Amino acid sequence: MATTPAKRACSVCGTxxxxxxxxxxxxxxxxxVDAGRETxxxxxxxxxxxxxxxxxxxxxxxxEDGTPLELGxxxxxxxxxxxxxxxxxxxxxxxxxxxxxxDESARRRFVREARAAASVRHPNVASxxxxxxxxxxxxxxxxxxxxxxxxxxxKRAGQLDLKLALEIARQAAAGLAAVHKGNLIHRDIKxxxxxxxxxxxxxxxxxxxxxxLAKSLxxxxxxxxxxxxxxxAGTPEFASPEQFAGVGVDIRxxxxxxxxxxxxxxxxxxPFRGTPAELIYLHQHGVLPLERLKGVPQRLTAILxxxxxxxxxxx
Numbered sequence: 099m100a101t102t103p104a105k106r107a108c109s110v111c112g113t114x115x116x117x118x119x120x121x122x123x124x125x126x127x128x129x130x131v132d133a134g135r136e137t138x139x140x141x142x143x144x145x146x147x148x149x150x151x152x153x154x155x156x157x158x159x160x161x162e163d164g165t166p167l168e169l170g171x172x173x174x175x176x177x178x179x180x181x182x183x184x185x186x187x188x189x190x191x192x193x194x195x196x197x198x199x200x201d202e203s204a205r206r207r208f209v210r211e212a213r214a215a216a217s218v219r220h221p222n223v224a225s226x227x228x229x230x231x232x233x234x235x236x237x238x239x240x241x242x243x244x245x246x247x248x249x250x251x252x253k254r255a256g257q258l259d260l261k262l263a264l265e266i267a268r269q270a271a272a273g274l275a276a277v278h279k280g281n282l283i284h285r286d287i288k289x290x291x292x293x294x295x296x297x298x299x300x301x302x303x304x305x306x307x308x309x310x311l312a313k314s315l316x317x318x319x320x321x322x323x324x325x326x327x328x329x330x331a332g333t334p335e336f337a338s339p340e341q342f343a344g345v346g347v348d349i350r351x352x353x354x355x356x357x358x359x360x361x362x363x364x365x366x367x368x369p370f371r372g373t374p375a376e377l378i379y380l381h382q383h384g385v386l387p388l389e390r391l392k393g394v395p396q397r398l399t400a401i402l403x404x405x406x407x408x409x410x411x412x413x
Contacts, residue, residue: 222273245295263363269304287355357405
């Protein structure tokens with residue numbers, strides 16, 4: 099009876115080799131990995147800097163005059179364009195406002211903001227990657243979104259084409275659906291919190307950014323729990339009547355704000371303007387200037403009116 103020849107073993111690592119193998123696959127793979135590690139180590143080696151523009155392995159991009167490249171700012175902090183030194187890719191880095199560093203409640207709100215944003219994963223919502231500490235404050239990094247804010251697009255182009263406006267609203271609504279699925283309310287939907295970019299074929303891509311005022315539906319107590327203490331949560335031009343009235347809000351509040359955004363895209367301006375006090379009254383009791391929707395299909399006009407009236411009935 100024929101006997102099975104003994105398997106050959108690698109003289110380096112002892113791995114059993116196939117009869118026709120001229121090399122050890124384990125050693126070969128280890129060689130590739132080790133070589134890659136050495137190259138990677140040399141490629142990303144860096145020395146921590148005391149620069150105010152470096153946060154762990156993220157380096158803030160600066161302009162020619164040496165000032166940081168700011169992407170936006172709000173009550174909780176400022177957002178800058180930065181580079182992940184390890185991965186060599188652009189990120190958006192948000193830093194807590196310096197005047198809030200010693201405020202423990204503000205730091206808790208900032209961390210909650212980062213965690214709320216990180217819990218949502220959807221193509222139409224900017225993703226959060228990392229939460230870190232720098233000195234006495236916090237920062238977090240998120241996906242860097244190419245393009246411009248919807249606010250800038252409307253300022254530059256004025257009234258948007260109907261088809262484009264509806265597609266932007268559709269994608270923003272899809273992003274909001276993901277936010278709501280995570281049991282969150284955004285509470286600050288407005289053109290400056292919607293990023294828009296166009297591909298070479300003319301297609302548009304939309305991402306919701308900045309969940310700084312996001313609130314969990316599971317939270318008990320004050321509706322402004324993660325806004326500034328005693329302050330109003332939202333932006334008056336786009337806020338829902340419920341936010342002004344200080345009553346409980348749900349996903350309809352975000353839909354109301356999206357309706358205001360759609361109105362601005364179709365007309366070039368929001369339905370109401372004025373001082374904060376005037377806007378509070380107008381959003382709660384004002385008459386919609388429907389004459390500005392001249393040329394907008396009647397069916398779409400009816401949808402917009404529904405956005406507003408549905409929220410009026412909730413207060």
